[in-house]
Amino acid sequence: MKKKMIFSDFFKNNGVVMGCLLIGLVSFWLIFLIILPQLSMLDYSFRFNLPPAEVGGPKDVYTLSNYQHLIYGSDTTHQTYNTVDLKVFVRTIIAAMLVTIFNIFLCYPLAYFLGQSKGSGFVRLLVVLLIIPYWINEILRAFALRIIFGDSGLLNEALMFLHLTSEPIDFIRQDIALYAGLGYAYILLMLFPMYNVIESLDRNQIEAARDMGASWMRIHRRIVIPHAKPGIVSGATMVFMLSAGALAAPQILGGPSSLWFTQLVYQWFNDSLNWQQGAAYAIVLLASTIIIVLTVMKIFKVNMGDIGK
Amino acid sequence: MSSGVAVDLENITIRFGDFTAVKDANVNINGGDFFSFLGPSGCGKTTILRAVSGFLEPSEGRVLIGGNDMAGIGPNKRPTALIFQNLALFPLMKVWENIAFSMEVAGASAAERRKRADELLDMIALGGQGDKLPSELSGGQKQRVAIARALCANPDVLLLDEPLSALDLKLRQHMRTELREIQQRVGITFIYITHDQGEALTMSDNVAVMKAGVIDQIDTGHNIYDDPATPFVASFVGENNVFRGKVKSVSGNEAVITTNRSGDLLTRITPAQVGKLAVGDDAMMFIRPEALELAPRDADSKTTISANVINEEFEGNSFSVFLEGDGGKQIKMSVPNLGQDRISVRGENLSLRYDASNAVTMPAGELASE
Numbered sequence: 278m279k280k281k282m283i284f285s286d287f288f289k290n291n292g293v294v295m296g297c298l299l300i301g302l303v304s305f306w307l308i309f310l311i312i313l314p315q316l317s318m319l320d321y322s323f324r325f326n327l328p329p330a331e332v333g334g335p336k337d338v339y340t341l342s343n344y345q346h347l348i349y350g351s352d353t354t355h356q357t358y359n360t361v362d363l364k365v366f367v368r369t370i371i372a373a374m375l376v377t378i379f380n381i382f383l384c385y386p387l388a389y390f391l392g393q394s395k396g397s398g399f400v401r402l403l404v405v406l407l408i409i410p411y412w413i414n415e416i417l418r419a420f421a422l423r424i425i426f427g428d429s430g431l432l433n434e435a436l437m438f439l440h441l442t443s444e445p446i447d448f449i450r451q452d453i454a455l456y457a458g459l460g461y462a463y464i465l466l467m468l469f470p471m472y473n474v475i476e477s478l479d480r481n482q483i484e485a486a487r488d489m490g491a492s493w494m495r496i497h498r499r500i501v502i503p504h505a506k507p508g509i510v511s512g513a514t515m516v517f518m519l520s521a522g523a524l525a526a527p528q529i530l531g532g533p534s535s536l537w538f539t540q541l542v543y544q545w546f547n548d549s550l551n552w553q554q555g556a557a558y559a560i561v562l563l564a565s566t567i568i569i570v571l572t573v574m575k576i577f578k579v580n581m582g583d584i585g586k
Numbered sequence: 587m588s589s590g591v592a593v594d595l596e597n598i599t600i601r602f603g604d605f606t607a608v609k610d611a612n613v614n615i616n617g618g619d620f621f622s623f624l625g626p627s628g629c630g631k632t633t634i635l636r637a638v639s640g641f642l643e644p645s646e647g648r649v650l651i652g653g654n655d656m657a658g659i660g661p662n663k664r665p666t667a668l669i670f671q672n673l674a675l676f677p678l679m680k681v682w683e684n685i686a687f688s689m690e691v692a693g694a695s696a697a698e699r700r701k702r703a704d705e706l707l708d709m710i711a712l713g714g715q716g717d718k719l720p721s722e723l724s725g726g727q728k729q730r731v732a733i734a735r736a737l738c739a740n741p742d743v744l745l746l747d748e749p750l751s752a753l754d755l756k757l758r759q760h761m762r763t764e765l766r767e768i769q770q771r772v773g774i775t776f777i778y779i780t781h782d783q784g785e786a787l788t789m790s791d792n793v794a795v796m797k798a799g800v801i802d803q804i805d806t807g808h809n810i811y812d813d814p815a816t817p818f819v820a821s822f823v824g825e826n827n828v829f830r831g832k833v834k835s836v837s838g839n840e841a842v843i844t845t846n847r848s849g850d851l852l853t854r855i856t857p858a859q860v861g862k863l864a865v866g867d868d869a870m871m872f873i874r875p876e877a878l879e880l881a882p883r884d885a886d887s888k889t890t891i892s893a894n895v896i897n898e899e900f901e902g903n904s905f906s907v908f909l910e911g912d913g914g915k916q917i918k919m920s921v922p923n924l925g926q927d928r929i930s931v932r933g934e935n936l937s938l939r940y941d942a943s944n945a946v947t948m949p950a951g952e953l954a955s956e
Contacts, residue, residue, distance in 0.1 A: 481674035488639060489688040489739060490662040499690075503678045 315563075322557035343557030362541060362558075369538035370565065373521035376459045377513050380467040383460070384512070388468055389501065392475030393483075411465060419458055419529040426454035426530070450532040458526040463519045467512035474508030475501065507583035514570050521566050538562055590618025590775045591652035591665065591742035593638060598647035600633050607633040609799045611647075615777065615792070620769050622778040622786040625796030626822070626954065631779045632747055634796075638777060639668045639745050651743060666743045667736035671751060673728055675720040681731055682707070682716030688739035706734040710768075726757045733768060743775045750785060762788050783823045787811065795819045797954075803858070813946060815858035820872040820946065822954035827878070827917045829871040829891075830950065833863050841947055842888070843869050847912045852888040853945040868950035873940050875906070875920035880929070881939035889945075892937045893917055895930040905929045909936060 288296040323339045331337060345351075347366075350359030394400045410418065425431045426448035433445040448454045478501060486496045502509070527537030542562070545555030574581075593615040600608040608630040615621045623631040636642045638649055640661035649656045656664060667688075676684050683690070685706050686699035694702075700716070707713050710730035712723075720728055729749060736744055746765075750758045766789045769776045780786050786793045787807035794804045795818070803815035814820035821828065831845035839855045841863055853871050855863055863869060881890050893909035896916060904920050907929050911917040919938055921929050930936055 479672065479674060481670045481672055482676060484641060484661075485668070485670060485674040486676075486687065488661045488668045490691045491687070492691075495691060499679070500676060
């Protein structure tokens, strides 16, 4: 009943022609650009990597061997585990979580400051200054960070000039550059959803709480953070998903011994030309991140609908 | 419950940059009073309230609550509780959590808080509604929750910033009575900010009328209505007809003024201005619509005005007759409906009379804009 109302209202507001066009475009986007490619990846992940001549032949049957390979490192025995790839997988997920948490702590005070200063000229300037670096290509930004974090880079030069260290710190090998790059890559996607919700908070609520004697900690814990929760979760979801799926930053800023799970996927597709195996790895990453996001949303009692606000 | 604490404002001036929002305000509010600040928007009344609550410090002067100087004491440390214009209930907390928030801040246990919240909910006739969210309540119920939340901390002074302005007319009138009842039950000092004279007159023990940062008059609602101190108060509070003229003679608290249209008229000088009118001064005389009546043939010309009827409106309980006044202003006469078909005919010249005690005169000054 309610769904029907939404549809009739949608057509009433936009007109039949415009309504059909909008629905058509969104459907095209969803079906052809998202659902079908993903379905074909899903299909690939359950097939053998066969020479072109045998595709569609009697040997082209569904199999779990690609998934078995990720877990056991072999398609046949279950004696040993694929510790190398599994470690990379776990490390990727945990690091993406840490990057997300780090971004939450970094963005919250900034978003609060921006959101509560009610769009003064200075604040608008700050926002523009935050956006401008993102006009630059992601790969260029990653290389710029690599230069800054390099042995004779700006950061090391500065540290040595200040006599804080006597020899250059290897930020790249210690993965500091990688985490900084990942954190920086998607930080605006955390900042803006937070900023939007905090800006919509009625200032009187903060004053009312203050009038009743609440400390700043309590005001944030009881009033600002609950209000900002949908924005925080929405930002965290995007940062987590994109960090876990990032390729450029790990490729450019990662140390020689540390792989990101997306790099494994990339290797299967590009170096080994085993799309079926790569698809299985990609599907595992996608499914895991979705499950983690849904679990976190459940724990923090946030609905899908809240995120769209 | 506390017996009410006095609030004194001594020579309060509040400036924002070059703009003076409040100028040299002196107010003594008795403990347990329902005191209203009445004035048009932008007159500085909310600024005064914020100075009492502690959200801003006056540029000059002192705020005393219960005789204690409040300088440098933040809003959370003052014995006041503020009810915001938009109520500022916490939308994500349940009603009972909203009400007991000040106890939560003080570290009370959940059971204690719940108990007190339930008591207050009973007091505001919302027993059993504690587990709802504020959004599930009606406007009047939210209003009462905001009052309960403010009362929960046992404040000595409750500050209310136009809390009824968002309600519809019927509910607003009902809430006036209710607010007054709650105030008398808890016995603490209420300071109420409003631009609605009806609210100020019905609820308050005393009213301060403000204009552009200056307090024109502080008195009971009755005295403000009957004996306005300035032309602004006379024209802002209730409806009033203004007659401009020059003082012809003064004797004690009575005066005769010469008006442009109606000749010499006998009038009473408003108490605040007795002794301040001299012969030849510009004066304004005010007569309320309900103080005018049709004049008999032998009426005294010193309390009679004649004017042409512009039109007449039927209001149900009364007729409003509009006549040509001076300076483009209309004279309004209100006649109770006692079964007459009509009072006047358009264009007809009418003679109106009044009691000299119902006409108040004061030195000419600024009127309230419509």
